[in-house]
Amino acid sequence: MNRRHITGFSNPTVKALRALREKKHRKASGRFLAEGLRLLTDARECGHVPETLVLADRRDPHPLLSALEAAVESGGGEVIETTPDILSKITGKDNPQAVAGVFAEFDTSLGALDRSRSDIWLVAQALRDPGNLGTMLRTGDAIGAGGVILIDDCADPFSVEAVRASMGAVFTQSIALARWDEFESWLRAGTGQLVAASLRDAQPYRSAPYAAPCFVMVGNESRGLPEEYEMACDLRVTIPMKGRADSLNAAVAAAVLGYEVLAALDA
Amino acid sequence: MNRRHITGFSNPTVKALRALREKKHRKASGRFLAEGLRLLTDARECGHVPETLVLADRRDPHPLLSALEAAVESGGGEVIETTPDILSKITGKDNPQAVAGVFAEFDTSLGALDRSRSDIWLVAQALRDPGNLGTMLRTGDAIGAGGVILIDDCADPFSVEAVRASMGAVFTQSIALARWDEFESWLRAGTGQLVAASLRDAQPYRSAPYAAPCFVMVGNESRGLPEEYEMACDLRVTIPMKGRADSLNAAVAAAVLGYEVLAALDA
Structure with missing residues (x-):
């Protein structure tokens, strides 16, 4: 199982995730960030499973969250648990959702x-x-x-x-x-x-x-x-x-x- | 003619104008801020003349701007000229419009x-x-x-x-x-x-x-x-x-x- 717990703001993975808020880093990596259980569930049900799932380490259990975790793990993706503060820093939102995901950008031709x-x-x-x-x-x-x-x-x-x-x-x-x-x-x-x-x-x-x-x-x-x-x-x-x-x-x-x-x- | 030129960021008038971006200061003063020549011209043509008009000191002349200045002055208001940097600080916009106005809030009952x-x-x-x-x-x-x-x-x-x-x-x-x-x-x-x-x-x-x-x-x-x-x-x-x-x-x-x-x- 590909799962990590990150608690440091200066962790390189945290920096890379935060960088996805900037267009140049999205273009360079071909990745983008989406947040929120409902949105990520919509994505999953449309066949889009994140490559990386970021979860708040203090969170209430939820069957849709478990479904997301299972989908990411069976797709070979990574699950990262982190603090709400770091999640907030990644999404740039004061009251972050309890979950965010990293997706590969689609073909836009x-x-x-x-x-x-x-x-x-x-x-x-x-x-x-x-x-x-x-x-x-x-x-x-x-x-x-x-x-x-x-x-x-x-x-x-x-x-x-x-x-x-x-x-x-x-x-x-x-x-x-x-x-x-x-x-x-x-x-x-x-x-x-x-x-x-x-x-x-x-x-x-x-x-x-x-x-x-x-x-x-x-x-x-x-x-x-x-x-x-x-x-x-x-x-x-x-x-x-x-x-x-x-x-x-x-x-x-x-x-x-x-x-x-x-x-x-x-x- | 009630006209001032302000160049200092710490000028109390600049601080009071900036404070209008916060709701509590708007409520306390009963005033709000609007920006842009077109918007202020719409306001003037609907009978709303600002109490205070703030202009960038480096600006191109414009007949609608002159009309605004005249309306403010004949209404007993004040015209303040200031630097584009300070205007930017007041409106919170990187590329500020060349003009902003302070209006009394309307009756909202x-x-x-x-x-x-x-x-x-x-x-x-x-x-x-x-x-x-x-x-x-x-x-x-x-x-x-x-x-x-x-x-x-x-x-x-x-x-x-x-x-x-x-x-x-x-x-x-x-x-x-x-x-x-x-x-x-x-x-x-x-x-x-x-x-x-x-x-x-x-x-x-x-x-x-x-x-x-x-x-x-x-x-x-x-x-x-x-x-x-x-x-x-x-x-x-x-x-x-x-x-x-x-x-x-x-x-x-x-x-x-x-x-x-x-x-x-x-x-």
């Missing part, structure tokens, strides 16, 4: 996407906030999307914040990273309707002719979508803005459009 | 709400994330809501994070803070339909009989709404959840329901 997996996909362009990105993954799961495609320079979907906000959807949604021209070539090599909220030559989002597979795209939090990307869309729609503001939060816009597409395609 | 102001209101119960709260304010503005009513122990709508995420909607939306029993009494003293997403005895959200004025309620990020609050609703609706997750992000749920109510009442 466009080529790995199975477009026939779903009638709805979300696309984010230069989305900078990891919380927004995680929320989009969570919404994608809720609307039965195939996944989220990240265009240009987006926040890292494997950051602790994005994984946390995804509430486990990082394990259920496909994730692809691509430049715009790569995405456009991939999209146009098959069937697919690209849709975005826009003020240019757009029609009301409630009665628009959505068609499957539908790719719902939202842009950067400050700048929105580049005009070129909007003009490349098959369908531009307007969402009512009754107040002073001229835009919605990016994750909110994705959800309002996503649920509209779901209703239209289900009808 | 239920009694101050004008229910006839709008057919849609948002209600949040024990919402803990200031970003979610700010996003709900922003969505409220977009759907033409009257405002956001905060039940039980919510994040502070006047925190820097909430104000920032509201994108100015903190100045356009009415905000009320109340305990549940206070809110229920106030609600039932007039007309109003209380609606929440629920799994209990609920009907599909797309075809539900929404009625104005409609109060759309969402619950705490982790626990959702207490059963008692759900059962007090006039209408319980279900939002499709096609994946593994059983709930949406709270601000997303408010937006999906809010836009549905808007469409139903407009039809």
Whole structure:
């Protein structure tokens, strides 16, 4: 049985785990961190077992925790027990969950996407906030999307914040990273309707002719979508803005459009 | 003209401004901080002029900035010029906006709400994330809501994070803070339909009989709404959840329901 008890803050394994909160270390190691019994259980039930499981040494027994430990051990992974303080240091959270796991990052190439997996996909362009990105993954799961495609320079979907906000959807949604021209070539090599909220030559989002597979795209939090990307869309729609503001939060816009597409395609 | 130039980090005014990032100092002073030219311009155009305007001393001239300065000075307020470093320290942001303002907090009593102001209101119960709260304010503005009513122990709508995420909607939306029993009494003293997403005895959200004025309620990020609050609703609706997750992000749920109510009442 591969099991260790670590109590020192300066232990090299603790340092390596903490380092996974930084993107460069995630990229270098090809690993990311997820925390919480519920999230790790979701992951396990979707077939994602952590390579390393980190547990607080003072914890209440729980059948789901035992199931996780068993899955990690039978998968050849390592179980580390440590103090709540060290676990807190690893996850960067004052009140850490009693468990965290280290996972190998997934294949995020466009080529790995199975477009026939779903009638709805979300696309984010230069989305900078990891919380927004995680929320989009969570919404994608809720609307039965195939996944989220990240265009240009987006926040890292494997950051602790994005994984946390995804509430486990990082394990259920496909994730692809691509430049715009790569995405456009991939999209146009098959069937697919690209849709975005826009003020240019757009029609009301409630009665628009959505068609499957539908790719719902939202842009950067400050700048929105580049005009070129909007003009490349098959369908531009307007969402009512009754107040002073001229835009919605990016994750909110994705959800309002996503649920509209779901209703239209289900009808 | 009431204008000062401050260059010292330990200046008492700088300390007092920084302290506004903490709730206890906001409550003690009855003041809050908002930042950014666009947000402060929105505030000014809605009739909210800061008592104190803080400007970076190295800044590009801008007609909207001049308009702000003029409004503050004609309102008897103070203009403070300071270094970008100090401005950064005040707002807690690495790349601060070139301008911040100090505002008196608004009346947040239920009694101050004008229910006839709008057919849609948002209600949040024990919402803990200031970003979610700010996003709900922003969505409220977009759907033409009257405002956001905060039940039980919510994040502070006047925190820097909430104000920032509201994108100015903190100045356009009415905000009320109340305990549940206070809110229920106030609600039932007039007309109003209380609606929440629920799994209990609920009907599909797309075809539900929404009625104005409609109060759309969402619950705490982790626990959702207490059963008692759900059962007090006039209408319980279900939002499709096609994946593994059983709930949406709270601000997303408010937006999906809010836009549905808007469409139903407009039809």
